[in-house]
Amino acid sequence: MNDLAFIPLGGAGEIGMNLNVYRCDGRLLAVDCGIGFGGPENPAVEIMVPDPAWLAERRDALEALVITHAHEDHVGAVAHLWPALRCPVIAGPFVSAVLRRKLAEAGLSQEVELITLPRRTRRALGPFEIEFLHVTHSVPEASALVLRTRHGTVLHTGDWKLDPHPLIGPPTDEAAFARLGEEGVLAMVCDSTNALVEGHSGSEGEVRRNLAALIRGLKGRVAVTCFATNLARVESIALAGMAAGREVALFGRSLRNAVQAARECGYLEAVPDFVSEEEAGFIPDDNLLLICTGSQGEERSALAKIAADTHPNISLGRGDTVIFSSRMIPGNERAILRLQDELSRRGCRVMTAEDHAVHVSGHPARDELKRLYELVRPRFAIPVHGEWRHLSEHAALAREWGARPILVEDGDVVRLSGQEPGVEGSVPTGRLAVDGNRLLPLQGGLIGARKRMLFNGIVVASLAVDGEGRVLGRPRVSAPGLFEAEGPEPQQLADELARGVNELPKGLRREDEALAEAARGVLRKAVGRRLRKRPNVEVHLLRV
Numbered sequence: 001m002n003d004l005a006f007i008p009l010g011g012a013g014e015i016g017m018n019l020n021v022y023r024c025d026g027r028l029l030a031v032d033c034g035i036g037f038g039g040p041e042n043p044a045v046e047i048m049v050p051d052p053a054w055l056a057e058r059r060d061a062l063e064a065l066v067i068t069h070a071h072e073d074h075v076g077a078v079a080h081l082w083p084a085l086r087c088p089v090i091a092g093p094f095v096s097a098v099l100r101r102k103l104a105e106a107g108l109s110q111e112v113e114l115i116t117l118p119r120r121t122r123r124a125l126g127p128f129e130i131e132f133l134h135v136t137h138s139v140p141e142a143s144a145l146v147l148r149t150r151h152g153t154v155l156h157t158g159d160w161k162l163d164p165h166p167l168i169g170p171p172t173d174e175a176a177f178a179r180l181g182e183e184g185v186l187a188m189v190c191d192s193t194n195a196l197v198e199g200h201s202g203s204e205g206e207v208r209r210n211l212a213a214l215i216r217g218l219k220g221r222v223a224v225t226c227f228a229t230n231l232a233r234v235e236s237i238a239l240a241g242m243a244a245g246r247e248v249a250l251f252g253r254s255l256r257n258a259v260q261a262a263r264e265c266g267y268l269e270a271v272p273d274f275v276s277e278e279e280a281g282f283i284p285d286d287n288l289l290l291i292c293t294g295s296q297g298e299e300r301s302a303l304a305k306i307a308a309d310t311h312p313n314i315s316l317g318r319g320d321t322v323i324f325s326s327r328m329i330p331g332n333e334r335a336i337l338r339l340q341d342e343l344s345r346r347g348c349r350v351m352t353a354e355d356h357a358v359h360v361s362g363h364p365a366r367d368e369l370k371r372l373y374e375l376v377r378p379r380f381a382i383p384v385h386g387e388w389r390h391l392s393e394h395a396a397l398a399r400e401w402g403a404r405p406i407l408v409e410d411g412d413v414v415r416l417s418g419q420e421p422g423v424e425g426s427v428p429t430g431r432l433a434v435d436g437n438r439l440l441p442l443q444g445g446l447i448g449a450r451k452r453m454l455f456n457g458i459v460v461a462s463l464a465v466d467g468e469g470r471v472l473g474r475p476r477v478s479a480p481g482l483f484e485a486e487g488p489e490p491q492q493l494a495d496e497l498a499r500g501v502n503e504l505p506k507g508l509r510r511e512d513e514a515l516a517e518a519a520r521g522v523l524r525k526a527v528g529r530r531l532r533k534r535p536n537v538e539v540h541l542l543r544v
């Protein structure tokens, strides 16, 4: 097909699970490959990834997978999905450092060709020529991706913001965006996260000053939680602690990994080695500051363990302070509030971005979006990285700035070349649940059964019959989560099952499958009468 098209497989109409595909003259390029969280709609699922089936079937045409930055919603699914894609992976130096660690954990280091592309360096990939431009974001070395093709140039912004004082790395390369605007941009695929937020997202520099002033005035132990990969923030917290005469300890694996990747890339030089978790407990309260994982209320995080007082090395209580230098990602509110509540119950003072200026977003608010449209002047605007209300507000803003918006959702095929660009078809998309080492379809199948089990329970019966289908002995019934194992109900159900089976027609009782199905029916009715529920019912039939 001799055209240029944009095909989002994840991340359009939702936040998280970014997976974008560009098609040029029949060749494909994937951009970002991230995870999402199951959230309240998917109680049986912790982590989800986009279903790569459509792309995997076309992997012969796939030139590469390009990663814009080191956040989990952009890089977190690479190790899960690469085995289906098997293409080179291209990223900047910091993403490469983070990814190398993830691939090693997954045993894929030897297989994946990981190409580190410095910014402002052009690289040809089949009909595409790609180039990273530097943007500021809440992680070091985020990049926007320029895709030059014979049909025109696309700017894929990734996540970005404008910040005159980003603290780590230079500010967003506005000059490069202006030059790109001069060159002419066919379409801009752009971050919509904060399209509903008026004004400016604020500066990391302000947060640094505020944290320093706040922490200077505190007594007792101080713990601060933030996103592990927000290294400017980690640095600000560490410097604020040091300025207040505190030693700084890191709590949590993802923080230690991020700090290690950062040091490999030459960041955090102003911060000496952190105190280990083991040493922290021996430091006087007023001289200790902890940086912890757990800002999203994650169950196994350091802060969750501290709140539950199950952490082996440290405890917090009356007179101590916990600062949440983060925002609540939609879907995590309940877990976060529960964690904060638990900490207050222990006597800790809890401070958040709601009451203290200890966080700024890494995504552009409306003034920043306007500035980028002013610089880049794309003909078409494709809002992504947002839910529908973000995408449609972003589209309205783009129109004001002279771009024609195209609203898309996952699976749309947006033709960008030719006379009348727009959505011209769709491809299948979906989500997969990460379940240990497996990827399982989210709809139906095992995950569906598990969800039903979670709400309706499961009843399992074992039943021995003779050649004629007469029940031998007493069947065994167990229903964990529905009836107490020692209670009378499992026995009663077993008796009802035996009676019901013995009453079935003789012919039916001689056929194993028909008999098992009929026995399931008997049991289902018996349980339904007691519970007014429809649990999963399993019958193991043994013919003796």
Ligand SMILES: [Zn+2]
Binding pocket: 069, 071, 137, 159
């Ligand atoms: Zn991001």
Ligand SMILES: [Zn+2]
Binding pocket: 071, 073, 074, 159, 385
């Ligand atoms: Zn993102």
